[in-house]
Amino acid sequence: MGSTVELRDVVANLRFFRLGPVTTVFDRGSYNVVLGPTGSGKSTLLKVIAGVYRVSSGRVIIDGEDVTEKPPEARNISYIPQGYAIFDHMSVYENIEYGLKIRGVPKAERRRLVMEIAEDLGIKHLLSRRAVNLSGGEQQRVALARALVVRPRVLLMDEPLSMLDRETRDRIIPLLRELPSRYGITVIHVTHDWDEAYSLADKVIVMNMGRIIEEGRPEQVFERPRSIFTAQFLGFQNIFRGVAERVSGGSVIKVGGIRFYSDEEASGNVYVCIRPEWVEVLRDDNAPSSVDDNVFRVVVKGVIKTRVGYRATVSLGDDLMITVLSRVPLNPGDEVLIRVPRGYVHVIAE
């Protein structure tokens, strides 16, 4: 069932970029998503695992075997780059067959394996086609078939969904999710799209400037990030510096003259992080009274209409602006009550 990929203090010096030191473990048969902005080093990380980039120091270990010095062709790792890199001077069949042929698998066996994987991925009808003029979704499946047919230990994918339209993407996500269990592989998937990460990952790894900023289960990383970078990158649009004090059942954080209550225990200098979608916009008449509940009377400053509601910037007074997501229409100048549930006030120590 797949392989364990271990990176120990890996450093790779490229011409204009330095990766690492990076230390992490990708568990056997797990789906891992490496998340980071452009230039964070996530693609470099994949190429280091693939053996395309030599590491300057550190070790790359697969199933306990040190492969640091091994060339890509000796690692038994499949790689699907962004854009899929289909061999367009070959037919679809020849594309999928390529790795088997190189490995010297006999012709009849090759035929059987190509047919099997093509059937499995629903691309049997494409086999005789030239590999040019395939749609994005078709290319994606051909690339998957080509990568999987050689039974790799690990599958590396760089932005596998970024070239697809939304509908194709939604169809392919369940297929990707099944890859570890269906083909017995460990998947490492690189993306900058956090929705993708949330849907697919057993483990999320957040990278920035060549280093791992944080890693963990998606729920933990998305809801309780440990670093400000992660919080910003993952859509916590409201991040304020404040001073926390412990109170029973959590803490109270003073941001200027405003107090936020949180279930999390913290003290000293902290950052308060609140996702816009976790803020409730209340109608005036059913306002709760308890100040513990982080209820504020606010003035709407600006509103942007989005697909999921009205994204509004509201003023809490004392120069504090906060972004909220409201399902009811809001207009600049409106006075409304907002409530930030205590459980959703995330605190990161400075």
Next chain:
Amino acid sequence: MTSLKLKVKSNILLTLVLLFSILIFSILIIYPLALLIVLGFPMIPKALSVVSFIQAIEVTVVMSTLSTVIVMIMGTPLAYVMARYEFRAKSVVDAVIDVPIMIPHIIVGIMVVLAFASQYGLGPILKAHGINFINTLWGATTAVAFLSSTYYIRVVEASIRMINPEVEVVARTLGASLTKVFTTIILPRIWRSMATGALLSWARSVSEAGALFIVAYYVLFGKNLVYPASVYIYESYVGIGLVSAVEFSAALVAVMLAIFVIYRVLLSVGGGHG
């Protein structure tokens, strides 16, 4: 296409510029070529019956073909490196590749003599082994290989640049060694460009005169002393006159065109992907 025609019609300035360009092109390129063909072609059979001229063509073809082989062996890996890798001295190498088409050909001839047939550098070593560069196929081939390498390297480099490097990475991870990647992924896509580059470089070699004036005004070929074709035509011009030179020029152009056409036909019959 119709919209393009409409635009040309509707824009007087563009039409004028285009006409002017066609006029210059006609006078500069088409007119001399046409005149040579019209006057020279009836005389081609006569020219091709001159034994010394046939020998000249033979020597030129052998020299140019050898040169092209050398250029391909040297140029293909170099083109790959230039297309794929970034390194500190790259701009220097880049400039050096262009040197052959930048410097006067007479100077290239002087350089070849200096490098391989003088008392300096490799000269004495080659002499000790009985290898002579002056007025031999060696010298002639070296000079034209020097001069024609740029064309081949640039054409092949451009075609390698067109290949997504990720394709090579994928092939590597699928188990292909570097050599296998070259033969199964790179070669199928660049062989046409290699052929085009080779033809360009070959034609460039056939055309050479300047460097040969210095290195190999005539070539010891078999037991004969043979002029390379360009030198032969020069000799006939200064020795006999314009009419004689036109005769041989038309014949050389005809032979080269014939070789181009045959080569192209063979390439397209060679088929495959392009």
